[in-house]
């Protein structure tokens with residue numbers, strides 16, 4: 001388990017991280033979400049040791065994070081930095097060699113990883129000949145080449161098509177299943193919602209909420225109720241204490257206190273067959289907006305892309 005406690009960091013007297021605490025468990029995918037400038041990259045660089053924290057502590061499996069434990073870290077930075085003219089297999093093989101693999105192991109690893117990531121046909125192409133999305137897959141291969149124990153990825157899914165998202169996801173899930181910590185940042189909330197077990201929401205340098213995806217959905221945002229009936233359900237709009245968000249004759253999505261929702265259900269049962277009645281948890285984008293509402297009012301470069 002990777003733990004950060006009260007990490008603070010300032011640049012030129014401006015504090016950009018305020019007591020950031022988070023936990024990323026082994027075997028899980030942990031999503032790190034926040035608007036532009038929220039502090040994700042800075043936090044990740046501090047985890048990697050590329051940047052120092054002004055204060056706070058970091059632990060890996062209960063032990064203070066020491067430089068030696070970072071040799072098994074894999075990092076995909078937001079600024080992609082591979083060699084444009086080098087062939088893919090050579091490039092990833094070269095990185096594997098730097099991590100101590102023998103020549104044949106390195107070549108084998110490069111080929112199998114790139115093939116897993118959908119680039120089996122491109123092994124001998126130079127990086128620069130690939131589309132940006134495919135170059136990104138190569139970056140992911142570079143982060144994974146030494147079978148990392150802690151994997152930190154800055155926006156690994158941006159610019160990937162849905163098929164590539166699934167391929168990358170399966171590789172990351174496999175790494176987590178081996179017991180690795182996998183922490184990645186993303187602006188794509190639909191992707192994060194689908195992929196992550198755990199989430200950390202950061203806004204303006206502060207952790208706003210964290211925990212399991214469903215736990216967060218239960219604890220934040222607005223609970224709605226969905227009612228589907230055999231007859232017209234227009235009467236629901238007239239019930240005191242009910243706000244209807246969506247209406248389509250026999251289907252209503254509404255907000256209310258739980259007791260009012262129960263009363264709606266009783267009335268619906270009295271009127272005819274109820275086909276469906278269920279609470280609908282908020283989606284992640286709603287929760288995210290709740291926590292980052294302030295950042296929408298900030299200058300353009302600081303808001304959600």
Ligand SMILES: Nc1ncnc2c1ncn2[C@@H]1O[C@H](COP(=O)(O)OP(=O)(O)OP(=O)(O)O)[C@@H](O)[C@H]1O
Pocket residue numbers: 011012016034035036037038039040041042043078
């Ligand atoms: N080297 C630096 N010098 C000065 N300010 C910096 C530096 N690095 C980051 N910052 C500031 O720290 C804040 C957090 O930036 P960071 O890159 O961590 O955000 P982020 O959440 O990764 O954003 P994005 O989603 O846009 O990549 C921003 O206000 C940024 O301008």
